[in-house]
Amino acid sequence: MRELFNKDLNTVFTANSSIEDIENSTKASLNIVVRKEALKAAEYMKEKYNIPYIYKNLYGLKNTIDFIEEVNQIEGYDLNKAKFDEEVQLVKKHMFGLKRKFYFYNEIKDCAVFGDYDTVLGFNDMLTELGLNVIRKEILYKTTCEDDEILVGQSEFERMKFLKEKQLMILLGDGPSIDMKHDSKLDIQVSNPNLEKVNIYPYTPFIGFRGYLYIIEQILNIKS
Numbered sequence: 001m002r003e004l005f006n007k008d009l010n011t012v013f014t015a016n017s018s019i020e021d022i023e024n025s026t027k028a029s030l031n032i033v034v035r036k037e038a039l040k041a042a043e044y045m046k047e048k049y050n051i052p053y054i055y056k057n058l059y060g061l062k063n064t065i066d067f068i069e070e071v072n073q074i075e076g077y078d079l080n081k082a083k084f085d086e087e088v089q090l091v092k093k094h095m096f097g098l099k100r101k102f103y104f105y106n107e108i109k110d111c112a113v114f115g116d117y118d119t120v121l122g123f124n125d126m127l128t129e130l131g132l133n134v135i136r137k138e139i140l141y142k143t144t145c146e147d148d149e150i151l152v153g154q155s156e157f158e159r160m161k162f163l164k165e166k167q168l169m170i171l172l173g174d175g176p177s178i179d180m181k182h183d184s185k186l187d188i189q190v191s192n193p194n195l196e197k198v199n200i201y202p203y204t205p206f207i208g209f210r211g212y213l214y215i216i217e218q219i220l221n222i223k224s
Contacts, residue, residue, distance in 0.1 A: 003083050005071065007077065013038065029051070029052075031045055032053070035118050054067065054070055056070065057125060060125045060126035064207070090213070099131050102132075110132075110134075111135065113134060113173065114173035114177040116140070119190050120137050120138065123206075126215065137149065137150045139151070139153065166183075167183045167184075170188065173189065175194040186222050190206060
């Protein structure tokens with residue numbers, strides 16, 4: 001936000017948020033919602049403190065551009081167009097490199113995503129944008145979802161059966177899903193809970209331009 005809109009980050013709500021962070025959150029000029037679990041809080045702060053909010057999917061290039069264009073419509077949020085164009089061109093360059101690398105890739109290009117609502121929808125958009133096949137997308141708890149192709153709250157046995165039977169290029173999921181017996185070229189934990197993995201770094205990027213570059217880098221390092 002600083003590079004594109006010259007705005008400082010005020011508060012990020014995570015498991016590590018302090019009381020002071022929560023108190024300072026009312027000073028924000030905009031709330032950015034990336035998980036629908038936070039939507040009610042953003043709606044309350046809009047009503048109580050007149051803080052506008054944007055709830056957007058920020059996975060992949062198109063979704064990130066859509067988000068930035070919407071932010072640019074808010075009074076006081078003026079986009080640094082030169083920096084924006086620079087970021088877009090950098091991502092496009094590496095998207096092209098990835099697609100070129102895997103254009104003649106003769107092995108399987110199927111992917112599976114298991115996680116929370118926004119992560120599943122977001123990575124489905126991102127991987128599809130990169131020309132990969134998302135053959136299973138599953139939200140790991142009961143919720144409403146308008147996309148009939150997305151599975152919701154299936155049993156652990158059904159997940160285990162799928163992973164045991166399918167060969168994948170990429171598996172994205174929570175710790176338990178990745179720990180299940182499976183065959184994939186690349187595993188990325190994109191959702192909690194953890195099992196054996198220790199995660200103390202709270203800023204692992206998956207969203208926005210930089211998050212997209214991180215994921216592209218991981219895929220480019222897949223051994224063919």
